Amino acid sequence: MIHEVDEALRAVITERALPSGEVRVAFEAPNREWAAARNTPTVNAYLYDIREDVSRRERGAVPVYGENGRVVARRQPPRYFRLSYLVTAWTKRPEDEHRLLSAVLACLLRHETLPADALPPGGVLAELGLVVPVTAAVPPPESRSIADIWSALGGELKPSLDVVVIAPMPVSPEYEVGPAVTDSIAVTVGDIDGRLPDPPLRTSRFDK
Template sequence: MILTEATDSLRRLLQPVLPDGGSVFAGSPAHWASFAAAQQSGIGLFLHRIEEVPTGMGSDWHDVRDEAGRVVARGGPARRFRLSYVLWTWSERSPEEETQLLSGALEILAAHRQLPASCLTGTLAQGAGPARLTPAPEGLASPDGLWGAAGLVHRSTLQVTLSVDLVPDTVGPAPLVQERRLRTAPTSSGRGGPVRTGQGR
């Protein structure tokens, strides 16, 4: 779910850039071609790389307590992942509009160091840390091969990374011990000693 939620959150952030009738397509360039034929203009988003990011969040489980201070669950450490997207634009109206769309996408991404809370969906809205945005990061491999592999003409693209936290489900505590049974070591007669019962804590 987190990958779908990350893409949907980016889609929400980019929505104001679109002209009337425009749309955001989320998928590979190979699938985009048939979609674009029915849309005059829009922005394409393709998640093409996922990497885990080493963090200092710690590796220990922690107690989840209720208002009375009782342990009601155990939570594992969050793990951070870097999602790399390729973004491109298209317009059937004019090349100028296509460039304007790409420029608008760059500006709105550069204006945010992290996704605004109003754009977050699902578990991202409850994450352990912010969903950090980095437009046009250095060091990423060129995505140019995506177009040739799909048999499409190369288009100008913008790469953007989104770092998100994956928080594991909490685990319920072990049930409380209600009764304890203790048996003593065998006696010289070979019989076991008496059984003692008592209430556990």
């Protein structure tokens, strides 16, 4: 699931925010060694934190529907995880870096969720068919400091966007359900010696 979010972010940034094709998108840690080896304009989306969003946790099985609209299986609801990215721009001039960050921010603000066509086809996120919320530049929790992240990376503080994606992850296999009920039979109950009263005492229908 995490690598699918990476690919979706790459698609959104390269195709919608910076469609010129002149800017590379990287996910490596932006430490000094990486910065020294970089030789092209780059937007770096460093995944620095993964935490479950326990407020979204649900209980009980959820139905899985087939093409005919009937329930074909059941499974446990997915768990949601907050993927936090430190998004930075790297060029030779600060003005160009600010321009790239502005383009990325403007693009992400237009999308409250990752676009469905940006999700990798055939992947878990596309199969679940659930929305994947994304926020940009929202203040991080008090327990988390961007300056501490830069200190851990061994680099100098740099303008950045804190981008958070809340992605679902399946936690159990699907269990098939029995075939749908399509027919029924009627049973008429008579008196003790087998004779049918007039009218019959009771008529019941049983599905099969």
